[in-house]
Amino acid sequence: MGMTNVYLLATAATEGSDDLLSKLGIDGWTLLFQTIAFLILVFVLGKWVYPVFVGIIDKREADIAASAKAADEAKKAADSASEEVASLLAEARQQASEIVATAKTEANAAVAAAEDKAKAKSAAIIAAARDDIDKEIADVRKTLHNDVIDLVTAATEVVVGDVVAKKDIDTALIKKAVQGAAK
Amino acid sequence: MARRLSRRALAGYAAQQLLDGKTAVLQQLAAYLIEVRRTKEVDLLVRDIEHALAASGVVVADIASAREVTATLRTAIVAYITKATSADDVQVRSRIDTSLVGGVRIRTPDAEYDATVRRQLIKLQAMKV
Amino acid sequence: MTNLSVTELSRDLRDAIAQLETSEGLESVGIVTRVGDGVAWVHGLYSAGYSEVLEIESDNGTVEAFALNLNEDEIGAVLLGNDSDVKAGARVSLKGETLSVPVGPELLGRVVDPLGRPLDGGPVIKTKHRGLVEREAVGVMGRKSVHEPLMTGIMSIDAMFPIGRGQRELIIGDRQTGKTAIAIDTMINQAKQKTGVVNVYVAIGQKLSKIARLVDRLKEEGVMDQTIIVATGPSDPASLLYLAPYAGTAMGEYFRDNSEHALIIYDDLTKHAVAYRQMSLLLRRPPGREAYPGDVFYLHSRLLERSAKLSDDLGAGSLTALPIIETQAGDISAYIPTNVISITDGQIFLETDLFYQGIRPAISAGLSVSRVGGAAQTKAVKSVGGNLKLGLSQFRELASFAQFGSDLDDATKSQIDRGRRLTELLKQAQYQPMGIWEQYVSIHAVTSGLFDTVDPERVKDAQTALLTKLWSDHKTEMRTLNKGDKPSDDVLALIDAAITSVAKGFEG
Numbered sequence: 001m002g003m004t005n006v007y008l009l010a011t012a013a014t015e016g017s018d019d020l021l022s023k024l025g026i027d028g029w030t031l032l033f034q035t036i037a038f039l040i041l042v043f044v045l046g047k048w049v050y051p052v053f054v055g056i057i058d059k060r061e062a063d064i065a066a067s068a069k070a071a072d073e074a075k076k077a078a079d080s081a082s083e084e085v086a087s088l089l090a091e092a093r094q095q096a097s098e099i100v101a102t103a104k105t106e107a108n109a110a111v112a113a114a115e116d117k118a119k120a121k122s123a124a125i126i127a128a129a130r131d132d133i134d135k136e137i138a139d140v141r142k143t144l145h146n147d148v149i150d151l152v153t154a155a156t157e158v159v160v161g162d163v164v165a166k167k168d169i170d171t172a173l174i175k176k177a178v179q180g181a182a183k
Numbered sequence: 184m185a186r187r188l189s190r191r192a193l194a195g196y197a198a199q200q201l202l203d204g205k206t207a208v209l210q211q212l213a214a215y216l217i218e219v220r221r222t223k224e225v226d227l228l229v230r231d232i233e234h235a236l237a238a239s240g241v242v243v244a245d246i247a248s249a250r251e252v253t254a255t256l257r258t259a260i261v262a263y264i265t266k267a268t269s270a271d272d273v274q275v276r277s278r279i280d281t282s283l284v285g286g287v288r289i290r291t292p293d294a295e296y297d298a299t300v301r302r303q304l305i306k307l308q309a310m311k312v
Numbered sequence: 313m314t315n316l317s318v319t320e321l322s323r324d325l326r327d328a329i330a331q332l333e334t335s336e337g338l339e340s341v342g343i344v345t346r347v348g349d350g351v352a353w354v355h356g357l358y359s360a361g362y363s364e365v366l367e368i369e370s371d372n373g374t375v376e377a378f379a380l381n382l383n384e385d386e387i388g389a390v391l392l393g394n395d396s397d398v399k400a401g402a403r404v405s406l407k408g409e410t411l412s413v414p415v416g417p418e419l420l421g422r423v424v425d426p427l428g429r430p431l432d433g434g435p436v437i438k439t440k441h442r443g444l445v446e447r448e449a450v451g452v453m454g455r456k457s458v459h460e461p462l463m464t465g466i467m468s469i470d471a472m473f474p475i476g477r478g479q480r481e482l483i484i485g486d487r488q489t490g491k492t493a494i495a496i497d498t499m500i501n502q503a504k505q506k507t508g509v510v511n512v513y514v515a516i517g518q519k520l521s522k523i524a525r526l527v528d529r530l531k532e533e534g535v536m537d538q539t540i541i542v543a544t545g546p547s548d549p550a551s552l553l554y555l556a557p558y559a560g561t562a563m564g565e566y567f568r569d570n571s572e573h574a575l576i577i578y579d580d581l582t583k584h585a586v587a588y589r590q591m592s593l594l595l596r597r598p599p600g601r602e603a604y605p606g607d608v609f610y611l612h613s614r615l616l617e618r619s620a621k622l623s624d625d626l627g628a629g630s631l632t633a634l635p636i637i638e639t640q641a642g643d644i645s646a647y648i649p650t651n652v653i654s655i656t657d658g659q660i661f662l663e664t665d666l667f668y669q670g671i672r673p674a675i676s677a678g679l680s681v682s683r684v685g686g687a688a689q690t691k692a693v694k695s696v697g698g699n700l701k702l703g704l705s706q707f708r709e710l711a712s713f714a715q716f717g718s719d720l721d722d723a724t725k726s727q728i729d730r731g732r733r734l735t736e737l738l739k740q741a742q743y744q745p746m747g748i749w750e751q752y753v754s755i756h757a758v759t760s761g762l763f764d765t766v767d768p769e770r771v772k773d774a775q776t777a778l779l780t781k782l783w784s785d786h787k788t789e790m791r792t793l794n795k796g797d798k799p800s801d802d803v804l805a806l807i808d809a810a811i812t813s814v815a816k817g818f819e820g
Binding site: 230231267 | 328329337338339340341342345355356357358369373374384385403436
Binding site for chain 3: 106
């Protein structure tokens with residue numbers, strides 16, 4: 001029925017406009033079919049093609065907006081990071097200078113200690129040398145002491161032996177000893 | 184096996200027997216020492232007997248000198264020993280030892296008085312360092 | 313420098329000859345019947361007393377001996393000299409006194425034998441006083457409880473097993489575990505901290521080369537001036553080894569009885585017991601357990617009881633003893649070690665395993681103890697010592713879990729790390745004793761947690777940096793802290809700030 005109406009409309013239109021269209025040089029039936037083709041095209045595009053394109057464009061727009069936002073945030077983060085780096089650097093410099101100062105103090109202390117040790121060592125060497133000399137002198141003294149005693153003993157034995165050989169002296173010696181013990 | 188008799192116990196017994204006039208104890212002791220193979224201890228046993236006798240008032244003393252001692256001196260020495268040891272009886276044995284050089288050495292069972300020149304020389308030697 | 317003065321020598325000889333006297337009458341004499349192995353058997357001398365000195369004549373002068381066996385028929389006398397000089401038939405007389413040694417400040421700086429004869433080549437020592445080698449210990453009422461610290465300078469000992477003046481603390485361990493090193497560091501610390509404590513080091517049967525090295529080291533450290541060394545080598549007669557600790561004690565008692573403080577080290581009593589065993593067997597005394605005579609306990613107990621803190625009435629002096637005992641294969645339940653452990657007031661046990669792990673001093677915190685404890689500790693070290701002990705005991709419990717590494721919870725890991733830091737901290741090089749302030753600061757740095765960020769393997773470096781920093785920046789405060797009192801809040805804040813600052817440089 002619809003198609004009959006369309007045919008009838010088309011026939012009426014054709015009959016009515018035959019004159020105008022023929023004067024314009026346009027074929028009515030071509031125009032009709034082209035119009036229908038156009039409408040079909042618009043329908044097809046509108047249903048399947050334009051949404052895809054629009055979707056792509058919308059997505060692209062959203063991506064761009066997101067990128068722009070991310071770029072903003074990254075910029076902010078970069079700014080705060082560089083502030084933090086600056087403060088860390090300052091702190092590290094401070095610590096480094098303290099460590100260097102401590103190391104210097106340690107080094108000075110080590111040098112001073114080494115100097116003191118060297119001085120003490122040299123004093124000890126000198127003292128040890130003096131001790132060695134003292135010991136040698138003491139040894140010589142000891143040997144001399146013993147040798148003198150040996151000589152005195154030997155000499156006494158001979159000399160006293162001859163002297164005491166005289167009977168009276170020996171008797172007197174014994175008498176004195178006994179009297180001394182009896183007291 | 185019989186318990187080993189100490190020298191002091193033997194000496195004490197022998198001294199008591201000798202003081203009682205029983206001189207046979209010496210032969211018995213000699214036989215005992217041979218029996219128990221202790222003959223090497225004879226000298227020490229004699230000393231112990233003399234010590235035991237000294238404890239009972241009988242002192243046996245040795246006198247050594249470089250030369251013969253006069254009778255007067257001998258008497259003086261005996262008197263000294265009697266006083267020093269509180270002895271009732273002093274028996275003296277004399278000996279000449281020229282190595283003593285001079286002076287006298289008196290020995291009792293457990294004591295000695297050395298007043299010889301030799302002793303002085305030994306003391307001098309002891310001063311070596 | 314000594315001069316060789318012939319005039320002086322001549323005068324000495326003349327004086328000696330003038331003093332030659334004849335004896336005053338009959339004197340008790342005996343004769344040597346036989347001699348050998350350092351023992352002379354003497355007949356006669358019926359009035360000789362126990363431990364009385366006898367003089368035996370020989371061709372090379374007089375040899376002294378002392379009577380130890382008073383038998384019915386003869387006396388067994390232990391020779392104090394060479395037995396080759398003594399012949400059978402030699403004349404023996406009584407000296408009339410028991411054994412004594414020269415004592416007094418004249419001995420300081422000298423190396424002597426147990427009879428006081430010099431071994432260092434120096435002149436004969438002439439003292440004003442003599443002390444008895446065998447002497448009774450002070451009675452109960454003459455003593456006071458130990459309350460003054462004797463700082464060894466070794467952090468693990470001063471913090472966990474503190475020693476007080478008048479205490480007897482045994483140092484026990486296998487050979488080559490650092491026993492003598494602890495004793496030497498303690499002596500060095502007395503000089504470094506200027507405590508005024510006199511050292512007496514008794515070497516019993518020690519190698520003479522070791523004694524010579526010790527003397528050199530003490531001279532280098534400036535300690536020798538306040539030290540007496542009584543030395544006997546392995547080739548000396550057993551009688552001298554036996555007498556050495558008693559002679560050393562007599563020398564130490566002089567200072568104790570004159571209101572001063574002395575420290576005596578017996579290195580080592582194991583050799584002393586062996587020498588006494590040798591003497592007793594040669595004297596035919598019946599052998600007991602391990603062939604030691606029955607009175608081997610008494611040998612050491614009468615020696616160690618003479619080390620004491622005296623009461624104020626007797627001058628408040630003290631004699632602190634550090635006896636050393638060598639064990640075999642870590643067996644502290646052997647005869648002599650158990651004897652001495654039961655006599656002393658605590659022990660420091662050194663383990664071979666710890667030594668070879670690099671933990672030196674190789675002190676076993678689990679087996680060591682000081683029975684005097686906190687009473688002999690400075691307040692400063694006492695305040696940090698408790699946490700130290702706790703940290704280490706917790707670490708010991710968890711030590712077996714340490715191998716599991718990442719499988720443990722954080723709390724356990726932190727305890728293990730703390731324990732590792734403490735173990736590392738307690739390592740200490742030889743001849744470097746530490747003062748009170750150094751010990752306090754070091755222990756506080758770890759136990760307070762301020763060193764928790766420090767890599768455990770760098771703890772020693774951090775400690776060195778911390779001590780250097782504090783000494784250079786706050787010397788006055790550290791000197792005050794070194795007196796022993798707890799630091800004030802201000803000083804504590806300074807210390808904490810320094811620790812925090814140093815810790816950053818050693819983070820792991």
